[in-house]
Amino acid sequence: MVRTVIIEAAGGAEQLKLVDREVGAPGAGEVRIRHRACGLNFIDVYQRMGLYPLELPHALGMEAAGDVVAVGEGVTHLSDGDRVAYAATPPGAYCEERVMPAAQVCRLPDEVSYETAAAMMLQGMTVEYLFHRVTPLGRGDRVLFHAAAGGVGLIACQWARSEGIELIGTAGGPEKCALALEHGATHCIDYTAEDFVARVKELTGGKGVDAVMDGVGADTFDGSLDCLRPMGFMISFGNASGPVPPVSLLTLAQKGSLKLTRTTLFNFIARHEDCQEIAAHLFEKVAAGAVNVRIGQTFPLGEVAEAHRALEGRRTTGSTILTL
Known part of the structure; x- marks a missing residue:
């Protein structure tokens, strides 16, 4: 037994x-x-x-x-x-x-x-497929990663650094942001004190990021779309704050012919x-x-x-x- x-x-x-x-x-x-x-x-x-x-x-x-x-x-x-x-x-x-x-x-x-x-x-295997098997990402690309101080996030911060990818993280509070930065995030936004969409636009000179990797779900989804560059890729891989409501395909067109996927390891x-x-x-x-x-x-x-x-x-x- x-x-x-x-x-x-x-x-x-x-x-x-x-x-x-x-x-x-x-x-x-x-x-x-x-x-x-x-x-x-x-x-x-x-x-x-x-x-x-x-x-x-x-x-x-x-x-x-x-x-x-x-x-x-x-x-x-x-x-x-x-x-x-x-x-x-x-x-x-x-x-x-x-x-x-x-x-x-x-x-x-x-x-x-x-x-x-x-x-x-x-x-770790989630991070591997996110960075290598969903959409082409390489040195110099920009990624927004939510919950960057969590288990997946801290691995993602280090992985991005090892690949030369600029990772902009979000986390709740200055201590969690400091942890993400310590592990390799290029920037980390305290979503309890800042509007992450406005801060991403500022950090990217208004261009937006190449990809968003979002395991949070409902709370961050709409803002994440606004952080993408035209033809950028929204990768939803979790629902920590609840499932994402249905999305109109016209929304993706209006925001810049965005690409969207919901993945699972x-x-x-x-x-x-x-x-x-x-x-x-x-x-x-x-x-x-x-x-x-x-x-x-x-x-x-x-x-x-x-x-x-x-x-x-x-x-x-x-x-x-x-x-x-």
Whole structure:
């Protein structure tokens, strides 16, 4: 029996329950993993709330790091004893051990700790695809990145700096802005004290940015469109403040023939080879010191409800992990 966090009904953090479950042997194409640390992300909150519905009861958690303890038939890229990490479906990472599909499980280099891996897989692979797989971005381009002091944001700040991309961040308060600047943001706008649209226009000489990367959602979407240059690219990848209301295509035309997409990591890592390539790129950045993952908060598995409340209340910086 292993400890596992489940929900039996959608709702608040009080729905999270710690139960004992049996873990069987892996079937074809599967591995069994003993976890060392698990990551916490907003997608976990969306699933718990029912915004992204699950068939209940269901275990939660999308990323973790640990050791392979058994390999199913047909799995060739992993072996017993391998250090591994993943951010992948199906949910169920909030546990001591699990069996899961092997295709999106990645061998973890010795240079990357279990805790760092658990804190960065979903967020770091998200940053990789945002900067390399949605629209062409290169040295000298300008990007507006909301929530730049969060887990994804701090990785994005460093990633942009390593690629020669000018990142303009937004964050709530001077301390969070200072953190984003420390991690590589070229500028950071305190949205509690400044109009981010006006400040972006000022910083870009009225031209606007090449791309906006927005994981906040409803609160920032309309203003983000106004920050783009003509033919600029709006990349919505999260809903921390709630889902974005329907958008008229005529609005995109009127604001400069803008491009718009709503992305999710799991489409970009659906193919085994793509997932392994994205993870390898992330591991290279971390091993080279170009990206340092900041673990801002650590909670024991049994305090997962408080971890969720902290994340929802915007009381976190950097990444949050659960320890076992």
